Amino acid sequence: xxxxxxxxxxxxxxxxxxxxxxxxxxxxxxxxxxxxxxxxxxxxxxxxxxxxxxxxxxxxxxxxxxxxxxxxxxxxxxxxxxxxxxxxxxxxxxxxxxxxxxxxxxxxxxxxxxxxxxxxxxxxxxxxxxxxxxxxxxxxxxxxxxxxxxxxxxxxxxxxxxxxxxxxxxxxxxxxxxxxxxxxxxxxxxxxxxxxxxxxxxxxxxxxxxxxxxxxxxxxxxxxxxxxxxxxxxxxxxxxxxxxxxxxxxxxxxxxxxxxxxxxxxxxxxxxxxxxxxxxxxxxxxxxxxxxxxxxxxxxxxxxxxxxxxxxxxxxxxxxxxxxxxxxxxxxxxxxxxxxxxxxxxxxxxxxxxxxxxxxxxxxxxxxxxxxxxxxxxxxxxxxxxxxxxxxxxxxxxxxxxxxxxxxxxxxxxx
Amino acid sequence: xxxxxxxxxxxxxxxxxxxxxxxxxxxxxxxxxxxxxxxxxxxxxxxxxxxxxxxxxxxxxxxxxxxxxxxxxxxxxxxxxxxxxxxxxxxxxxxxxxxxxxxxxxxxxxxxxxxxxxxxxxxxxxxxxxxxxxxxxxxxxxxxxxxxxxxxxxxxxxxxxxxxxxxxxxxxxxxxxxxxxxxxxxxxxxxxxxxxxxxxxxxxxxxxxxxxxxxxxxxxxxxxxxxxxxxxxxxxxxxxxxxxxxxxxxxxxxxxxxxxxxxxxxxxxxxxxxxxxxxxxxxxxxxxxxxxxxxxxxxxxxxxxxxxxxxxxxxxxxxxxxxxxxxxxxxxxxxxxxxxxxxxxxxxxxxxxxxxxxxxxxxxxxxxxxxxxxxxxxxxxxxxxxxxxxxxxxxxxxxxxxxxxxxxxxxxxxx
Numbered sequence: 001x002x003x004x005x006x007x008x009x010x011x012x013x014x015x016x017x018x019x020x021x022x023x024x025x026x027x028x029x030x031x032x033x034x035x036x037x038x039x040x041x042x043x044x045x046x047x048x049x050x051x052x053x054x055x056x057x058x059x060x061x062x063x064x065x066x067x068x069x070x071x072x073x074x075x076x077x078x079x080x081x082x083x084x085x086x087x088x089x090x091x092x093x094x095x096x097x098x099x100x101x102x103x104x105x106x107x108x109x110x111x112x113x114x115x116x117x118x119x120x121x122x123x124x125x126x127x128x129x130x131x132x133x134x135x136x137x138x139x140x141x142x143x144x145x146x147x148x149x150x151x152x153x154x155x156x157x158x159x160x161x162x163x164x165x166x167x168x169x170x171x172x173x174x175x176x177x178x179x180x181x182x183x184x185x186x187x188x189x190x191x192x193x194x195x196x197x198x199x200x201x202x203x204x205x206x207x208x209x210x211x212x213x214x215x216x217x218x219x220x221x222x223x224x225x226x227x228x229x230x231x232x233x234x235x236x237x238x239x240x241x242x243x244x245x246x247x248x249x250x251x252x253x254x255x256x257x258x259x260x261x262x263x264x265x266x267x268x269x270x271x272x273x274x275x276x277x278x279x280x281x282x283x284x285x286x287x288x289x290x291x292x293x294x295x296x297x298x299x300x301x302x303x304x305x306x307x308x309x310x311x312x313x314x315x316x317x318x319x320x321x322x323x324x325x326x327x328x329x330x331x332x333x334x335x336x337x338x339x340x341x342x343x344x345x346x347x348x349x350x351x352x353x354x355x356x357x358x359x360x361x362x363x364x365x366x367x368x369x370x371x372x373x374x375x376x377x378x379x380x381x382x383x384x385x386x387x388x389x390x391x392x393x394x395x396x397x398x399x400x401x402x403x404x405x406x407x408x409x410x411x412x413x414x415x
Numbered sequence: 416x417x418x419x420x421x422x423x424x425x426x427x428x429x430x431x432x433x434x435x436x437x438x439x440x441x442x443x444x445x446x447x448x449x450x451x452x453x454x455x456x457x458x459x460x461x462x463x464x465x466x467x468x469x470x471x472x473x474x475x476x477x478x479x480x481x482x483x484x485x486x487x488x489x490x491x492x493x494x495x496x497x498x499x500x501x502x503x504x505x506x507x508x509x510x511x512x513x514x515x516x517x518x519x520x521x522x523x524x525x526x527x528x529x530x531x532x533x534x535x536x537x538x539x540x541x542x543x544x545x546x547x548x549x550x551x552x553x554x555x556x557x558x559x560x561x562x563x564x565x566x567x568x569x570x571x572x573x574x575x576x577x578x579x580x581x582x583x584x585x586x587x588x589x590x591x592x593x594x595x596x597x598x599x600x601x602x603x604x605x606x607x608x609x610x611x612x613x614x615x616x617x618x619x620x621x622x623x624x625x626x627x628x629x630x631x632x633x634x635x636x637x638x639x640x641x642x643x644x645x646x647x648x649x650x651x652x653x654x655x656x657x658x659x660x661x662x663x664x665x666x667x668x669x670x671x672x673x674x675x676x677x678x679x680x681x682x683x684x685x686x687x688x689x690x691x692x693x694x695x696x697x698x699x700x701x702x703x704x705x706x707x708x709x710x711x712x713x714x715x716x717x718x719x720x721x722x723x724x725x726x727x728x729x730x731x732x733x734x735x736x737x738x739x740x741x742x743x744x745x746x747x748x749x750x751x752x753x754x755x756x757x758x759x760x761x762x763x764x765x766x767x768x769x770x771x772x773x774x775x776x777x778x779x780x781x782x783x784x785x786x787x788x789x790x791x792x793x794x795x796x797x798x799x800x801x802x803x804x805x806x807x808x809x810x811x812x813x814x815x816x817x818x819x820x821x822x823x824x825x826x827x828x829x830x
Contacts, residue, residue, distance in 0.1 A: 016471035050491065056431035057498040065501070068494035068509050072487035076465065079483035083472040086480070094483050098513070099558050143514050 002167040003035040003125070007135065007157035010044035011174045012231035013077050016084075023084035025172075025235035026130060030090060032239050035125045037164065039135045039157040040081050042073025047150075063108035067137070067147045070109075071097075074134035074153065081132050092130040095120070097145075102138035102156070104146045107297060111146035112214070113138055113155065116163035133160060151212035158215045162222030169224050171211060172231035177247035178203065178210050180412040181265040185403050188413035192247050195263060200249045202355040202389040203266045216249070223251055261358035261365060262410040265403050266389075268351045271301070272324035273381065273393060275316040276331065278341025281308035288338045289315055289331070296330045298323045302351070302384040302393060312341070316382065318393060321347050349381060350399040353391035354406055366390050372409040378402055417582040418450040418540065422550065422572035425459035426589045427646035428492050431499075438499035440587075440650035441545060445505060447654050450540045452579065454550040454572040455496050457488025462565075478523035482552070482562045485524075486512075489549035489568065496547050507545040510535070512560075517553035517571070519561045522712060526561035527629070528553055528570065531578035548575060566627030573630045577637030584639050586626060587646035592662035593618065593625050595827040596680040600818050603828035607662050610678055615664045617770040617804040618681045631664070638666050676773035676780060677825040680818050681804075683766045686716070687739035688796065688808060690731040691746065693756025696723035703753045704730055704746070711745045713738045717766070717799045717808060727756070731797065733808060736762050764796060765814040768806035769821060781805050787824040793817055 006029070008022050022040070030036050050069045054061040078094035085092035101117035124131045135153025140146050148155050154171060161169035176191065178200065183189040195203075197220040204213035210228055219226040229246025279285055286305065293300055303317045319327045324347045331343050359365050369390055373380060378401065382393035394402055407413065421444070423437050437455070445451050465484045469476040493509035500507035516532035539546045550568025555561045563570050569586060576584035591606065593615065598604040610618075612635040619628035625643055634641040644661025694700055701720065708715055718732045734742045739762045746758050774780050784805055788795060793816065797808035809817055822828065 016468060019472065053431060053491070053495055054498055057434065057495055058502045062498055062501050065494045065497045065509055068497070068511070069491050072490050075487050075490075076468070076484050079480045080468055080472055082480045082483070083469055083477055086477050087473045094480055096483070096560075145511075 001033045001035065003037070003164060004029060005037045005039065005157050005161040005164070005166045005169045007039045007153060007169065007171045008041065008231055009153070009173045010041040010046070012172055013040050013042070013081070014044040016080065019077075019080050019084045021235045022081060022172075022231070023088060023090070025231075026081075026085065027088060027090050028236060028239055030130055036130045037121065037125070037160055037166070038081060038130065038132045039153055039160060040074065040077040040132065041135055041153040042077055046073035046076070064144055067108045067111075067145050070147050071134070071137040071145045074136050078132045078134050085130055085132075090130055091128055092132060093124055094132040094134075096134045097137040097156070098139035098143075100133055102133075102159075104138035104140055104148070106140040106142070106144065106146060108144070108146050110149040110297065111138060111140070113148070113159045113218075116160060118163055121160075121164065148214070149212075151215075154212040154215035155218055158218040158222075158224050158226060161224045161226075162218055166224065169219065169226045171215075171226060171228045173210065173228060174230070174232060175210060175228070176230035176232075176245070177228050178249075178264070180263065181403055181407050182267070185267075185400050186265075186407045186413075188407065190413055190415065192263060194248045194250050196357050197249055197251050198388055199263045199355050199357055202353065202386070203264055219249060220251075225250070261362045262354050262356035262412065263358070264355050265406050265410075265412065266353045266355055267399055267403050268320075269396060269399055270321040271318050271349045271351050271393065272321045272327075272345060272347040273316060273318050273349050274324070274327060274331065274343065274345045275314060276338070276340045276343050277314050278312045279315055280339045281311055281313040285313070285315065285338065288334070290317070292330050292334050293317075293319075293327055296326060298327050298330070302382050302391065304382055304384075318349070318351070318382070348396045349393050350396045351391050351393050352399060352402045352406065353389050354410065355389040357388050359388050359390075368409060369406060372405050373402060376401055376405050416448045416450065418452070418579060419444060420452045420454065420572050420576040420579070420581045420584040422454045422568060422584065422586045423456065423646055424568070424588045425456040425461070427587055428455050428457070428496070429459040431495065434492075434495050434499045436650045437496060437587075437646070438503060438505070440646075441496075441500065442503060442505050443651060443654055445545055451545045452536065452540070452575060452581070453496060453545065453547045454568055454575060455489065455492040455547065456550055456568040457492055461488040461491070479559055482523045482526075482560050485562055486549070486552040486560045489551050493547045493549050500545055500547075505545055506543055507547060508539055509547040509549075511549045512552040512571070513554035513558075515548055517548075517574075519553035519555055519563070521555040521557070521559065521561060523559070523561050525564040525712065526553065526555070528563070528574045528633075531575060533578055536575075536579060563629070564627075566630075569627040569630035570633055573633040573637075573639050573641060576639045576641075577633060581639065584634070584641045586630075586641060586643045588625065588643060589645070589647060590625060590643070591645035591647075591660070592643055593664075594679065596818055596822050597682070600682075600815050601680075601822045601828075603822065605828060605830065607678060609663045609665050611772050612664055612666050613803055614678045614770050614772055617768065617801070618679055634664060635666075640665065676777045677769050677771035677827065678773070679770050679827065680821050680825075681768045681770055682814055682818050683735075684811060684814055685736040686733050686764045686766050686808065687736045687742075687760060687762040688731060688733050688764050689739070689742060689746065689758065689760045690729060691753070691755045691758050692729050693727045694730055695754045696726055696728040700728070700730065700753070703749070705732070707745050707749050708732075708734075708742055711741060713742050713745070717797050717806065719797055719799075733764070733766070733797070763811040764808050765811045766806050766808050767814060767817045767821065768804050769825065770804040772803050774803050774805075783824060784821060787820050788817060791816055791820050 104111035135156040519526035550571040
């Protein structure tokens with residue numbers, strides 16, 4: 001007997017028939033003697049419908065009120081799944097985030113989980129119940145509902161698995177695992193049986209849509225074994241087979257049996273680049289530029305500061321495209337304070353990255369990457385590196401070309 | 416400056432354009448210097464949509480899980496209304512029932528409000544905010560969401576008005592007041608400017624759909640002046656005119672300026688009658704029959720026990736038609752225990768009642784009523800009376816005929 005957390009995405013919860021499938025799958029695990037916690041997303045389309053209603057009333061919906069509305073999608077899901085289980089005679093109980101005290105900060109629409117109270121859930125599990133908890137949301141110190149942002153149900157599932165010391169967190173989704181890159185862009189993309197936590201973190205944070213990056217951070221920090229697997233298989237397939245399907249995110253580098261230098265190519269189409277020109281080069285300049293951006297709750301990704309010339313420097317950074325207008329507004333407001341000559345931006349850029357723990361012991365990955373892009377005539381706008389990844393910012397229109405060329409150059413189609 | 420509670424029904428909240436209308440109306444009251452609490456229902460159709468999903472999973476949805484789901488409709492409404500107000504520059508904040516501690520019992524799907532904590536709401540009102548609170552729901556002692564049943568938002572509004580000591584509770588709805596009877600049945604039906612609390616209670620509990628009966632009980636117990644008025648008027652109509660429109664439910668009999676003997680004819684189409692035949696007539700028989708029915712959370716309305724013959728008696732009562740099958744099931748289960756010869760039922764009966772405080776000082780209302788029905792050839796199945804109303808149970812097919820004949824017989828078309 002083990003404690004297992006299941007997470008189901010919006011597509012898996014998309015209709016009452018699909019919810020019955022989820023119930024059958026959950027029941028199979030429960031029948032095998034496991035304690036099961038399920039974290040379902042809202043039914044597919046529901047969160048967008050709710051946000052659409054909000055936008056009919058406010059162009060920039062008030063974040064607290066938006067969370068009030070958006071959080072209801074998951075609440076409906078947990079109730080429906082509990083009913084689907086009760087209908088087939090399985091003991092089940094649903095909870096909204098606030099009911100099991102999933103405490104978050106107050107950054108509405110992008111809150112972070114601070115703590116989870118496990119007393120109620122433990123009591124239910126010990127009583128043999130399947131416990132269903134809303135993903136995507138918690139409650140702040142003042143009792144306001146706060147959501148974790150799109151994809152936040154993954155984070156909820158992993159955080160709950162960590163808090164409850166679950167043996168494994170199974171993320172059921174509409175893809176059957178983590179691929180070397182997006183198969184919609186490169187048809188030769190190949191599923192990985194295992195991936196290290198660090199690689200997954202880079203892939204997730206770089207825009208690979210399989211798992212929200214914060215969920216991988218949680219998995220890493222609390223060492224929660226997490227598996228991405230398909231929710232589209234027969235719910236009654238043998239449990240042993242299901243338990244070994246998909247891609248396991250592991251914590252041991254030597255479980256990377258495939259020993260590839262590069263594990264995958266990640267990309268993020270929706271990037272935007274902002275350059276502040278002619279800033280006086282003195283201590284604190286980065287802080288004075290990025291402080292107000294952070295205060296506006298905008299996440300900054302790549303950052304470059306050029307060598308100064310005649311006491312002036314240029315400063316460039318990227319944000320996600322959806323926050324480009326907001327970020328530009330913030331900077332216009334502080335332009336005089338920071339003494340910048342001008343501010344320019346480009347919202348049509350994309351990021352492509354090669355990721356792999358093998359990079360540590362192999363040289364030449366960067367030069368191989370740059371040569372490949374050069375041969376395709378793709379200009380590199382920015383470069384950023386970490387121990388296990390190299391990212392480049394390029395013109396949006398070359399993104400697919402770059403991903404395909406790199407996938408081939410690093411032989412990723414071969415196992 | 417006064418504290419006023421506004422309640423808006425599902426039709427008034429039926430689209431974002433209508434929600435903007437509600438916001439304009441609320442803003443008008445707030446601009447006039449009043450403190451405003453708004454209790455909106457779910458958008459029309461939403462509660463039915465949610466219950467429909469539940470019924471696809473369970474024929475008899477689990478009550479706790481159903482409340483989890485059904486309560487989300489109002490949560491969406493409060494968030495949207497807050498946004499509509501914020502969008503026109505009015506300070507507003509929304510709360511779900513559990514956030515302002517609307518404490519209920521645990522009778523899921525038909526819970527009763529036990530207490531309301533006013534601290535948070537008072538602080539917001541004093542800070543000049545418009546406070547928007549979900550109708551229809553609260554939270555039980557174990558932190559479970561519990562709904563009050565259909566129409567429960569009226570009760571929420573009046574209970575909040577009572578707890579906050581509001582000067583008036585305005586129930587905005589898609590009718591423009593309380594009528595002598597349903598205008599869809601009798602075209603000569605006339606709107607009443609005032610009605611006493613007692614009359615309204617009889618009308619509401621007898622099936623007049625304008626206000627949920629529990630909301631009238633609350634209004635009566637806490638002496639909350641409550642007005643039923645139209646949400647279909649121009650939201651920018653003069654406030655003075657709006658404040659005097661509709662029907663005021665008053666607590667002074669002498670405000671019944673119209674001095675009519677009968678105020679209105681109420682009816683309830685969806686009744687069902689159950690008769691237990693040949694029960695040994697001994698102490699406790701009524702308790703042994705109705706106890707299990709009450710335990711199953713089924714409300715019983717009219718009750719008749721016949722004179723016993725040879726130590727045996729017949730016992731008849733009515734329930735709402737939707738609970739007929741459940742009630743019959745309960746009774747079949749205890750039939751042997753109570754020693755009944757047989758149980759029979761009729762789910763095609765309706766109740767028609769004449770209501771009026773004037774009855775107290777006038778004789779002959781009952782005989783007038785029975786003569787009118789007799790002249791129309793309508794057989795009376797059961798009779799029940801209170802100080803201010805006389806109800807009869809008749810075959811469903813005569814219901815409209817009875818209502819029209821009684822409306823005319825008591826001259827209700829004349830002011």
